[in-house]
Amino acid sequence: MIRTLRLKGFRRYADETVSFGPGPNFVEGENNAGKTSILYAIEYALFGRVDGFKTMLSLVSPGARGLGVEMVFDARDGKTYRLQRAHLLPPRSRTKVVGHFTLKEVAEPERYVLSSDFQDHEEDLAQKLQELLGITRRLFQVAIHMRQGDVPRVLEGAPELDIVLGVTAAVVASEELRAQALEIEKEVAALPVLEESIRRLDEERTKVAERLASVEDDVARAQERAKELGRAVDGFAKADAARAPVVALQRTYVSAEDAVREASRAHRDQLERVGAAAGEGGRARCEAEVAASAERTRMLHEKRRELEARSTALEKERSELDLARGDLTGRIHRREPLHEGAQCESPRCEVCGAAIDRDRSARELDAWKQKLSEVDSRSKTALDALDALSQELRALASEERETAVEEAHRRARLSEIDASEEEAGRRKTTLERATDVRDANARDLRAALLELAKVTPIEFDTGDLGASLGQSLADLAATMAERRGRAEAERDGAAALAGRAESERASLGGRVAEIDRELAGLRAKTAALSDKAQKAERLRRLSEGFKELQTELRQRASVTLAADTFALHAKLSVGDDRPHEFARVIVDPAKYSVDVVPKHLEAEVPAALYEGGGHRLLLGLAFKLAIARIVGRVPFVLLDEPTYGLDTRHRATLLDRIADIGVADQILVITHETMGHVSGRRVRVSRDGSVSRVTEVVA
Amino acid sequence: MPDERPSALLAKTAALSSDPSLADAASRLFDFVQFLLDDEENVTPAGNLNGKAREKLRARVDELLDPVSLADDTGASAVASDE
Numbered sequence: 073m074i075r076t077l078r079l080k081g082f083r084r085y086a087d088e089t090v091s092f093g094p095g096p097n098f099v100e101g102e103n104n105a106g107k108t109s110i111l112y113a114i115e116y117a118l119f120g121r122v123d124g125f126k127t128m129l130s131l132v133s134p135g136a137r138g139l140g141v142e143m144v145f146d147a148r149d150g151k152t153y154r155l156q157r158a159h160l161l162p163p164r165s166r167t168k169v170v171g172h173f174t175l176k177e178v179a180e181p182e183r184y185v186l187s188s189d190f191q192d193h194e195e196d197l198a199q200k201l202q203e204l205l206g207i208t209r210r211l212f213q214v215a216i217h218m219r220q221g222d223v224p225r226v227l228e229g230a231p232e233l234d235i236v237l238g239v240t241a242a243v244v245a246s247e248e249l250r251a252q253a254l255e256i257e258k259e260v261a262a263l264p265v266l267e268e269s270i271r272r273l274d275e276e277r278t279k280v281a282e283r284l285a286s287v288e289d290d291v292a293r294a295q296e297r298a299k300e301l302g303r304a305v306d307g308f309a310k311a312d313a314a315r316a317p318v319v320a321l322q323r324t325y326v327s328a329e330d331a332v333r334e335a336s337r338a339h340r341d342q343l344e345r346v347g348a349a350a351g352e353g354g355r356a357r358c359e360a361e362v363a364a365s366a367e368r369t370r371m372l373h374e375k376r377r378e379l380e381a382r383s384t385a386l387e388k389e390r391s392e393l394d395l396a397r398g399d400l401t402g403r404i405h406r407r408e409p410l411h412e413g414a415q416c417e418s419p420r421c422e423v424c425g426a427a428i429d430r431d432r433s434a435r436e437l438d439a440w441k442q443k444l445s446e447v448d449s450r451s452k453t454a455l456d457a458l459d460a461l462s463q464e465l466r467a468l469a470s471e472e473r474e475t476a477v478e479e480a481h482r483r484a485r486l487s488e489i490d491a492s493e494e495e496a497g498r499r500k501t502t503l504e505r506a507t508d509v510r511d512a513n514a515r516d517l518r519a520a521l522l523e524l525a526k527v528t529p530i531e532f533d534t535g536d537l538g539a540s541l542g543q544s545l546a547d548l549a550a551t552m553a554e555r556r557g558r559a560e561a562e563r564d565g566a567a568a569l570a571g572r573a574e575s576e577r578a579s580l581g582g583r584v585a586e587i588d589r590e591l592a593g594l595r596a597k598t599a600a601l602s603d604k605a606q607k608a609e610r611l612r613r614l615s616e617g618f619k620e621l622q623t624e625l626r627q628r629a630s631v632t633l634a635a636d637t638f639a640l641h642a643k644l645s646v647g648d649d650r651p652h653e654f655a656r657v658i659v660d661p662a663k664y665s666v667d668v669v670p671k672h673l674e675a676e677v678p679a680a681l682y683e684g685g686g687h688r689l690l691l692g693l694a695f696k697l698a699i700a701r702i703v704g705r706v707p708f709v710l711l712d713e714p715t716y717g718l719d720t721r722h723r724a725t726l727l728d729r730i731a732d733i734g735v736a737d738q739i740l741v742i743t744h745e746t747m748g749h750v751s752g753r754r755v756r757v758s759r760d761g762s763v764s765r766v767t768e769v770v771a
Numbered sequence: 772m773p774d775e776r777p778s779a780l781l782a783k784t785a786a787l788s789s790d791p792s793l794a795d796a797a798s799r800l801f802d803f804v805q806f807l808l809d810d811e812e813n814v815t816p817a818g819n820l821n822g823k824a825r826e827k828l829r830a831r832v833d834e835l836l837d838p839v840s841l842a843d844d845t846g847a848s849a850v851a852s853d854e
Contacts, residue, residue: 198809208809235818238777241804244820248828249800607836610793616786617797624780 073707073738074114075144075152081136082116083109084764091768096731096739096752105757106764107742111217111710114740117143117157118201119209120171120194128159128169134762137161138169144178145707147204152178153185155201173197205707210235215700220712220742223692226699227679229665236703239625246618253611260605266598270591277587284580287573294570301563308556311528315552318524319545321517325537328510335503342496349489362486365479372472379465386458393451400444407437517541528552629702630661636698637666637691644690644729657691666695686718690726697735708738715743777801796835803831 074092079085084106090099101107112122116131116139125131132139138160146152154176159169175185175197186192186200202208207216214236234240350358403422410419411434419433420426428436517537524530532544638657656669658676666679668691679691693714700709714730715723723743730739731752739752754769778798781787787794804820807813813824820828 195810199806208805209811210809235808238801238805240808240818241801242777244808245797245800245804245828248804248820248825249832252829252832610796610836611832613786613790613793614797614800617781617784617794618801620784620786621777621781621801624784625777628775628780 073146074740075146076142077110077113077117077144078140078142079109079113080141081133081139082113082141083131083133083139084759084762085109085113085766086133086763088764088766090755090766091753092738092740092755093753094738096727096741098727098752098754099740099742099757100754100769101744101757102759103744105744105759107744107757108220108712109764110757110766111712111740111742113141114143114710115212115217117141117155118205118207118212119198120157120173123213128171129161129167132159132161132169145205148206148707149204153204154178154182175200206704207706208236211703211706215696215703216706216708217710218693218696218712218714220716223696223714223716224680224688226692226695227666227688229660229663230695230699231663233629233664233699234626236699237625237629239622239629242618242621242625246615246622249611249615249618253608253615256604256608256611260601260608263598263601263605266594266601270594270598273587273591273594277584277591280580280583280587284577284584287577287580291570291573291577294566294573298563298566298570301559301566304559305556305563308552308559311552312549312556314524314527315545315549318517318520319549321513321520322537322542322545325510325513325517326539326542328506328513329538331506332503332510335499335506339496339499339503342492342499346489346492346496349485349492351485355486355489355493358482358486358489362479362482365475365482369472369475369479372468372475376465376468376472379461379468383458383461383465386454386461390451390454390458393447393454397444397447397451400440400447404437404440404444407433407440411437626661630659630664632702633664633695633698634659634666636701637695640697640701640733640735641691641694643733644694644726659695666691686722689714689717693726693730697733700735706736708740709736710740710742712742713744714741799835800828800832804828 073094076089076091078087078089080087090110099107099110112125112131115122116128121128122131128139138158140156140158142157143155144152145155154174156174156176157171158173159171161169172188173192173194174187174189177183177185184190186197188194198208210232214230214232234243347354353360406422407419410417411430418427419430419436421428514537518534521530521532521534521537521541525532528548530544530548532541634657637659638654641654641657653671654668655671655674657679658667658669659665660667667676668679668682669676670682679695680688682688682691693711697709700706711730715726718726727741727743728751730741756767756769758765758767778794778801781797781801782791782794784794787797807820807824807828813820813827815821
């Protein structure tokens with residue numbers, strides 16, 4: 073409810089304040105006094121503009137630098153508010169006005185609610201006023217403010233009612249939502265294709281995953297097989313490693329055995345050579361022959377010594393004989409001349425030189441000669457003996473040489489026998505050593521064979537460690553090599569198979585990852601499109617809901633408006649000199665035009681064409697008030713000259729009935745004629761030159 | 772007396788009666804469209820929403836049909852978006 077309205081610089085109002093009360097408030101005055109400006113001021117205060125005025129400058133009092141309106145009203149919340157608006161010309165501006173508003177709660181002290189000075193917006197104020205008064209600009213235009221001369225025309229239809237009833241909102245919402253749904257549905261048209269792509273990819277993924285699982289099994293099996301074969305190959309390698317020392321030992325054994333055989337043969341050969349060297353009779357005979365040769369040599373030596381002793385004695389004898397012969401020969405030669413012719417010289421003793429007689433000398437000479445002859449004989453005998461002895465010595469020497477050669481030969485043979493026997497001894501030692509070595513090798517080999525038999529299936533004769541064992545080892549090596557070769561080939565094959573399977577697995581894994589990425593992308597798109605599809609479906613449902621709402625609102629509004637119009641018309645007609653003449657009032661839900669069914673016609677007649685202006689005015693007023701009622705409990709209704717065209721009697725009656733109908737808590741009625749006696753607050757507007765003034769009329 | 776407010780009527784429509792949350796969104800949308808239509812600056816001479824208002828409505832639709840914002844929406848953002 074509006075309590076007061078202050079107009080300053082507003083049209084012809086310099087600064088006037090109008091007070092209003094609950095119920096009907098009548099603003100009366102002559103034409104052009106400024107009555108309607110009060111309603112304009114209310115509209116201006118509420119919305120900051122006035123329908124029909126493009127700029128606020130045209131509402132400014134002539135000569136003023138601005139206008140202002142202050143409206144104090146009671147709101148739905150039970151509180152009182154002061155709404156102030158102003159449009160002022162800034163300094164040096166002639167055409168541009170700047171608007172301000174302030175909404176305060178009237179209290180002690182007053183409290184600011186909204187203000188343009190605090191950067192609040194016009195929309196904020198509109199929202200707040202809708203909250204406080206339940207009024208919007210549309211509502212104000214359609215249901216609250218009934219303009220001068222508009223009342224009868226409303227019977228022809230009130231399409232703007234769609235706006236305040238919400239039908240327009242429902243239509244706009246329905247169409248807008250449908251349009252949005254269509255847009256989205258175009259987008260989601262690809263959804264089935266995406267879903268089919270996802271289905272196909274899912275199928276492909278399942279197949280690839282199954283194949284991948286199979287390949288992974290293959291890989292595992294192949295790798296296990298390769299490992300198993302690798303272990304087998306390692307086993308063969310270990311067997312080879314275990315067999316290698318056995319083979320080496322066996323070869324060593326064979327070599328040792330060969331060495332024994334060779335040593336045995338050499339020993340045997342040497343023994344044969346010893347026997348051959350000893351000849352028939354052997355070494356004993358050879359030694360006997362050597363001994364015999366040595367004995368003969370000794371005997372020959374003794375004989376030589378004997379012969380040489382005889383020879384020496386003979387030589388000594390001969391020498392003595394030669395000396396004796398020389399002595400005798402000398403003596404003879406020296407004495408014999410003394411005995412031949414007249415020699416006077418006396419012979420002399422040979423020893424002492426003393427002269428000896430001749431006879432004696434002759435005797436001696438003879439003796440000497442005799443002796444010389446004897447000496448010669450003996451000398452000849454000695455020479456002969458020496459010659460014989462010399463021959464014998466020469467024979468002996470020859471014999472000695474032969475004996476020495478023979479002995480040397482026999483000794484050489486014996487030495488040869490000794491050397492052979494010594495060699496035979498060495499070879500025997502060699503044989504014994506070789507035998508020892510072979511036996512040691514045999515022990516080692518048997519021990520190694522026993523160890524080898526633990527890891528390798530080998531059969532062998534411990535008694536034959538030579539060729540048979542060698543052949544067995546060779547056969548075993550060949551067998552193992554063949555098996556190892558097969559195992560290695562199988563292992564390589566398994567590894568290659570595992571490699572191929574791994575390659576295929578990697579390829580399949582890559583494909584699965586690729587499919588997953590594609591699926592993720594498609595699912596994201598599908599999810600987004602599904603969301604959009606859901607949104608489109610909800611938009612469709614909302615659109616359908618709003619479409620239903622349109623029909624429902626129109627139907628309900630038309631029925632309610634018809635009933636209210638009929639009832640209000642009946643109220644407004646009470647006491648009239650013509651009773652209520654309509655059987656029914658019908659409101660077209662399509663355009664809100666009013667038809668009536670007069671009692672005397674029993675047919676629908678457009679109300680705008682029915683009877684005279686007074687009837688249409690009354691019916692239009694009833695319809696307008698019905699509109700004000702249907703839009704909700706409005707705080708006030710502004711009626712501008714609703715009785716225009718009525719005579720004084722009917723006008724007073726109608727104004728009086730308007731005051732009673734109770735459409736709103738407050739009704740402001742503008743009328744330009746004196747109303748007579750009506751209940752309600754009355755305000756008179758008068759013109760004082762170019763200025764409008766307001767005075768309260770006390771009934 | 773039955774509630775004949777548009778929001779109540781919307782909730783009773785065949786299209787929305789089975790989905791209270793959608794009916795609530797419809798009610799909020801209705802209020803918002805009413806709010807837009809109440810301002811002549813949002814309306815073309817033919818009475819339809821102009822492009823700017825349609826954008827606002829579209830934004831509001833997105834906001835309301837977004838399940839996250841729908842749960843705690845108070846309607847205040849509609850006014851804020853018009854600032």
